[in-house]
Amino acid sequence: MKLYFSPGACSLHPHITLREAGLAFDLVRVDLRAHKLHDGSDYFAINPKGYVPALAFDDGSILTEGAVIDQYVADRKPETKLLPPAGTMERYRAQEWLNFIATEIHKSFGPLFGSDEAAKEAPRARLGKRFDLVAKTLAAQPYLLGDTFTVADAYLYNMLRWTAHGGIDLAKWPALQAFFARVDARPAVQAALAAEKG
Ligand SMILES: N[C@@H](CCC(=O)N[C@@H](CS)C(=O)NCC(=O)O)C(=O)O
DSSP: EEEEEEEESHHHHHHHHHHHOOOOOOEEEETTTTTTTSOOOOOOGGGGTTTEEEOOOTTTOOOOOHHHHHHHHHHHHHGGOOOOTTSSHHHHHHHHHEEEEEEEEIISSSSGGGGGGGGGHHHHHHHHHHHHHHHHHHHHHSEEEEESOOOHHHHHHHHHTTTTTTTTTGGHHHHHHHHHHHHHHHHHHHHHHHHEEE
């Protein structure tokens, strides 16, 4: 498999998931401004959506949408418990978090990376409310689902890495800061960060 990524982008969470699962994969860096690979080839020819992440299989097909790639990877290695088994209520809880992070957190960051300062106020306030909710859960337990790290935690960690750049001070939520440090210390997370730099 190949994971198409851009350093620090939202391809980081499936990247972490692949390493947590211990699956073999190659990393392929995408220049998101030009939508090209380093050899100059057109990324749209690989992923018509033009964005990362994309997971490519040996037959040339691809799987997109980070939260879905996470679930595919976790299901390849159920023994790693990166997700509860499909069909259980716990699995729906994990999907509830994944969808919440994708739609309520991830997509609210977009305007914070632009240059229109006025356009940043509302999404920043919305993110603050979402973080209030997440912090309540993480004040009571180490991970979103309880005591076990899951792919939803990888996704949340990826989003929290963006807060400083987005002008959001995590110090307001000690539970989120503690969660961040907990996930940051995982060997698979450090390996993913190092590989994205290289
Ligand atoms: N719905 C997609 C969104 C992916 C996404 O927004 N990717 C960004 C990086 S974080 C990107 O590649 N943007 C460049 C572009 O859209 O051309 C997912 O959750 O995987």
